[in-house]
Amino acid sequence: MLKLYTLLVAFFLCSFVSFSQNTISGTIKDDKNNVITEAYILNLKSGHHTHSDAQGNFSISAKKNDSIKIHHIGFATQYLKANGAEFYTIKLQTKMNLIDEIVIAPKINALSIFSEINTRVNPVNSSQDLLRYVPGLFIGQHAGGGKAEQIFLRGFDIDHGTDINVSVDGMPVNLVSHAHGQGYADLHFLIPETVNGVNFGKGPYATNKGNFSTAGFVSFETKDRLDDNLIKAEIGQFNTQRLVGMFKVLDSEKESAYIASEYLGTDGPFDSPQLFSRINLMGKYVGQLSAKNRFKAIVSYFTSEWDASGQIPQRAVESGLISRFGAIDDTEGGETSRTNIILNNEYQIDDQSGLSTTLFYSKYDFLLFSNFTFFLNDPENGDQIKQKETRELFGVTNTYHHKFYTDNFNGDFEAGISLRNDQSRNNELSHTVNRAEVLDSLSFGDINETNYSVFANANFHFGNWTLNPGLRLDYFKFVYEDGLIQQYTNNAENKTALSPKLNILYNLKDNVQLYLKSGKSFHSNDTRVVVQREGNEILPAAYGSDIGFIWKPVPKLILNTALWYLYLEQEFVYVGDEAVVEPSGKTVRKGFDFSLRYQPFDWLNYDLDVNGTLARSKDEPDGEDYIPLAPDFTLTSGINIIHPSGVYGGLHARHMNSRPANEDNSITAEGYTVFDFNAGYRWNHFDFGLSIQNIFDTDWNETQFATTTRLASETQPVEEIHFTPGTPFFLKGIISYRF
Known part of the structure; x- marks a missing residue:
């Protein structure tokens, strides 16, 4: 436990240190001007990498002439050569071959790749069917279509949500101490x-x-x-x-x-x-x-x-x-x-x-x-x-x-x-x-x-x-x-x-x-x-x-x-x-x-x-x-x-x-x-x-x-x-x- 707390203190301190390296920044959008979040940006020379944020913005350490790779599932990969400019606007073109463009980046939830492929190719019959985008998750309805579905995942009969956290746009869906069931x-x-x-x-x-x-x-x-x-x-x-x-x-x-x-x-x-x-x-x-x-x-x-x-x-x-x-x-x-x-x-x-x-x-x-x-x-x-x-x-x-x-x-x-x-x-x-x-x-x-x-x-x-x-x-x-x-x-x-x-x-x-x-x-x-x-x-x-x-x-x-x-x-x-x-x-x-x-x-x-x-x-x-x-x-x-x-x-x-x-x-x-x-x-x-x-x-x-x-x-x-x-x-x- 002491080692864990030491690590936590370390990353608090590291987050506020100053950096001498040059950085470049930019915005990533698609061909219809939508911002692209979670695009993967890699400096091929230094190995440093990052992801675009909720506004499609990114910043990464780079020196002049460094090669930068930008990709996202569903889009063609682009390459950028740092030319001394500080800000870049990058537009990615849609590409049908989803898996070809995937690079397994050092990202803690790389498993989301699998649900992202599902959303692009699998049909959905109802809103609750969206839960089936999660590999291994099953649902069942037992009250005329109006009650929340029963959920099964990883050996759980989760009932209506007791052991799975569900949210939409940052708002929780689970209701605590509900009249019918917890969560x-x-x-x-x-x-x-x-x-x-x-x-x-x-x-x-x-x-x-x-x-x-x-x-x-x-x-x-x-x-x-x-x-x-x-x-x-x-x-x-x-x-x-x-x-x-x-x-x-x-x-x-x-x-x-x-x-x-x-x-x-x-x-x-x-x-x-x-x-x-x-x-x-x-x-x-x-x-x-x-x-x-x-x-x-x-x-x-x-x-x-x-x-x-x-x-x-x-x-x-x-x-x-x-x-x-x-x-x-x-x-x-x-x-x-x-x-x-x-x-x-x-x-x-x-x-x-x-x-x-x-x-x-x-x-x-x-x-x-x-x-x-x-x-x-x-x-x-x-x-x-x-x-x-x-x-x-x-x-x-x-x-x-x-x-x-x-x-x-x-x-x-x-x-x-x-x-x-x-x-x-x-x-x-x-x-x-x-x-x-x-x-x-x-x-x-x-x-x-x-x-x-x-x-x-x-x-x-x-x-x-x-x-x-x-x-x-x-x-x-x-x-x-x-x-x-x-x-x-x-x-x-x-x-x-x-x-x-x-x-x-x-x-x-x-x-x-x-x-x-x-x-x-x-x-x-x-x-x-x-x-x-x-x-x-x-x-x-x-x-x-x-x-x-x-x-x-x-x-x-x-x-x-x-x-x-x-x-x-x-x-x-x-x-x-x-x-x-x-x-x-x-x-x-x-x-x-x-x-x-x-x-x-x-x-x-x-x-x-x-x-x-x-x-x-x-x-x-x-x-x-x-x-x-x-x-x-x-x-x-x-x-x-x-x-x-x-x-x-x-x-x-x-x-x-x-x-x-x-x-x-x-x-x-x-x-x-x-x-x-x-x-x-x-x-x-x-x-x-x-x-x-x-x-x-x-x-x-x-x-x-x-x-x-x-x-x-x-x-x-x-x-x-x-x-x-x-x-x-x-x-x-x-x-x-x-x-």
Whole structure:
């Protein structure tokens, strides 16, 4: 630990030393005048390198006649000879061959290359599908399309976001102490066509990611400007319609603004129609206020409502009581909305330093009716529950960036502070009937949760080595006012978490990167648990390590493989559906990741992701130590064609192995393999396409749970698999016009 603190002190000091070397600076843009962030700039003579910042600006040590290499995935590499000028404007030309241009640079999150390739070649059916850009991440819907999807990654059943940190343009998506579940991450406010890039990391290794970043994080970035206006219509089976409109409002060199809208409606394949509808609205402004100041403002709103057939018992289908797409209680459903305001300012202090400030505000409403046990607890009225809340979310993050160069090493340093406050009012769990009558209030109160954090992180590049130490400190204050107690009570607790990180990279030339990552993170528990347990064991820690490599053996092939380990401390998890606390115990997960991207021709792409995990509880006896629903083997693969003639298409497969549904593996969640297909033709300003989900019409279960339930005709409860059926053969036609 002393060595770690010594390193941290060292990089604080190094970040403020003066430098005698000459530097050059510039701005990198594409052929449509969009700034390019994270372009890789390398001085071929000295070996020093850097990346362009959020404004497309860069600075690098260079002397006259030094050769500078500039490249970014999706663009042709350029070379620049330093000629004595101090500032350069560089425009990169788009290039279809993505992998050819990749250089495996000393960058701590080089794995984002794989998600960036995915965003450029893989189609997306919904906003939540964007999460599938992360290799090895699976999702499942089990409530009529309106509730946040269930997430699986690295041997976790993450539920709706408990162990993955999700953000959009610097604003957190996860909602703490949510009415339905801790870390609830509903991405449905994000319009897929507005997404510019996806950054991700697996494991607890990112210093600037705090709460919920145990299995990893996913960060989405929306487009700063539109290349074209867009009108898009999709019509499909099950009374499905989707309309998208995206229009430029401002489009000059220094300013851009656009608005985007989306409508989605569907009944789904269910015997009882979903009657699902969603409306999304978004506006974004980007202005270069001065040579050093770039400002962004984003406003978005979404609202949705739906009915749901819920999770159905296997025995009801096998007996013929209902079909695979039937329901025991079709009065489930809900409605939700979210308004977001995000303000961001990037200020360039000098060639080496910059300051980024992000402020965000969300207004959120949620109402959900569910019935997981049917007539188990109330044989007369049934077990329907209502979960409801109204929330306001405020926050600000300030991050200081600094780049430095010496004769022996170069690198960068960042330090940040952040504040987040969640105020959830009338957070409710009630026993209801027919969505109208409240039979019993199980939980009702107001939650106020505040999170302060400070963090520091650096990258030191010594020849082929990169050392990346980091340290994060989080402070939480939990306040709960219980509305079911006659006498006023206002319970409060506070807690801190210290999270050190240390990552080491070694680059063999420019085609192999070896890495060893290590770090600690955490996920917070629900405020109601915190006050019940009087502050004990409320920030369970996760300790992890990865060892692996990224390799580009030939120009058109890149692959990654890693072995990893993750240990979680004792947790007490709040079950929002029952208003009870369940201990989950200490757990260990270990496994491997393998990803491959191959582009034999400019117009042909192949991808493969294979992930294996062994997940076990530490304190349970052998044979009773399985972690329910933890995926132990997943595979995704696809072929994509994007031909210069305008023809495009793809075939994609995803496979999840059968896995234990309970602790002794006596109940099994069945695995599945599903294939999706898409094809189309771009002609002038028009785009004609079709999409087929589950092209072979496979019967598969999208989500599954081992649940004890009782039907109206039964005298005794039964524990068995309950499932939501996966989408059957689903054909959709698409037409869009760009102008």
